[in-house]
Amino acid sequence: xxxxxxxxxxxLGLALIVAIAGGVAVAAIGGQGGEQAKHAQALAQHFExxxxxxxxxxxxxxxxxxxxxxxxxxxxxxxxAVLVTFLYTNCPDICPLxxxxxxxxxxxxxxxxxxxxxxxxxxxxPRGDTPKAVAAFLARHGMxxxxxxxxxxxxxxxxxxxxxxxxxxxxxxxxxxxxxxxIIYGVTASGKRLTVYASSFxxxxxxxxxxxxxxx
Amino acid sequence: xxxxxxxAWTLGLGxxxxxxxxxxxxxxxxxxxxxxxxxxxxxxxxxxxxxxxLVAGTRGRAAAxxxxxxxxxxxxxxxxxLERFARSAAGRGRIVGVDWSDPELHEARAFIRRYRWTxxxxxxxxxxxxxxxxxxxxxxxxxxxxxxxxxATLVGPQSxxxxxxxxxxxxxx
Numbered sequence: 611x612x613x614x615x616x617x618x619x620x621x622l623g624l625a626l627i628v629a630i631a632g633g634v635a636v637a638a639i640g641g642q643g644g645e646q647a648k649h650a651q652a653l654a655q656h657f658e659x660x661x662x663x664x665x666x667x668x669x670x671x672x673x674x675x676x677x678x679x680x681x682x683x684x685x686x687x688x689x690x691a692v693l694v695t696f697l698y699t700n701c702p703d704i705c706p707l708x709x710x711x712x713x714x715x716x717x718x719x720x721x722x723x724x725x726x727x728x729x730x731x732x733x734x735x736p737r738g739d740t741p742k743a744v745a746a747f748l749a750r751h752g753m754x755x756x757x758x759x760x761x762x763x764x765x766x767x768x769x770x771x772x773x774x775x776x777x778x779x780x781x782x783x784x785x786x787x788x789x790x791x792x793i794i795y796g797v798t799a800s801g802k803r804l805t806v807y808a809s810s811f812x813x814x815x816x817x818x819x820x821x822x823x824x825x826x
Numbered sequence: 827x828x829x830x831x832x833x834a835w836t837l838g839l840g841x842x843x844x845x846x847x848x849x850x851x852x853x854x855x856x857x858x859x860x861x862x863x864x865x866x867x868x869x870x871x872x873x874x875x876x877x878x879x880l881v882a883g884t885r886g887r888a889a890a891x892x893x894x895x896x897x898x899x900x901x902x903x904x905x906x907x908l909e910r911f912a913r914s915a916a917g918r919g920r921i922v923g924v925d926w927s928d929p930e931l932h933e934a935r936a937f938i939r940r941y942r943w944t945x946x947x948x949x950x951x952x953x954x955x956x957x958x959x960x961x962x963x964x965x966x967x968x969x970x971x972x973x974x975x976x977x978a979t980l981v982g983p984q985s986x987x988x989x990x991x992x993x994x995x996x997x998x999x
Contacts, residue, residue: 702899707964710895710927714953750897752929810962813953 656822658815659796659805666802669694669795670773674732674760677744682758684730685801691727691823692797693816696776696790697759698735699747704792704809709751712794715816716756723817726799726824729757734771734778734790736764798826858979862970863958865891865948866924871938872946875922881974888977888996889920890989891968893956895928896937898964904983905941911986912945920993923947926956926964969996 650664672684672694684692693712697705709731716724733739739761748754761767771778778790796805796819804826805819865877880889892908894901911917925934925947938947950956959968959976969978969992977996980988 706895706897710897710953713929714927714957717952717954718957750930750933752927812960812962813957 658818660808661806666804669797669803674762677741687728691820693729695794697731699743700738715813718817727820731759733761798823862976866950866955868949870947870949875946883919886972888993889970893924893926894965896933900983901965907985911989916990921945926950927953
């Protein structure tokens, strides 16, 4: 029963991030104490993300079509920060919350700084995320023209999910819902995947980090 | 399974070092215990309400500020209970709703009509007030004491009984 608010499905993703961030960081900082760990620690001080990936590696390929049928390639946004998340329009809990919080973050940034970031959502529901459903979802959350919502066939999307390490599977008890990884990745202007945000992120965290990501 | 293998399998990142920028970020950003930020100025229903007028209206007791949105299913689950609370002796004049980041005004108004809310609701159209409350989930209820401090944060759908209990708990402490 869905009675704990919109954050129920975040638990897996959040626990994952905290476990990874805590466990690996402790190993890196306390156990090894190497230059890489020190650099990572110093870099993390600049961000309010739940986790910073170090060394940052080039973001995986992301080339799909948006709900208007236009081709979108993440590489075309070099020079801007890019936020990448994974959603579906019939999602009852974390997807609308993530989308609304991204909208608030863009509002907090203001028009000039928001112009230095591109928000990309990749569908985790190839069947349900029709162009019409996506258009309605974006309008409902005030993100029309502010978020690239990418859709495709299961094969096309599964390729992206795998590349980005995102899980997606239909809920066994409630097949109208999809259990999926609920996180947001921050990609630098030079195309490196650097930061990770839990689905329960605060808009101020994104607003803080975007200018940094846009400079790297 | 070795930790790094788990990491690689989970995120597909290979051998990377992940450093938490904010360990324990959930507690470091909690709103509980600090002065309640101002409420939104825009009224949706029930007339204008400010934090000062809400607190003054309770005459030394606690009040509930409930953040919700029309697109939020758990908020719909909670909605009848909020009205039940607002009509009860314990809740009368002690609750205000804040519609958060809900660009479609007609949807918000339809939501209020659907659940026949009689308590005042305000509109945080751009979400800035929610941010100032460190809102992380919907619905979320902030219990405000007579000194306008946030004394409790209740995440998820509440019932009339749970709201009454939360207010009483703050008043007793």
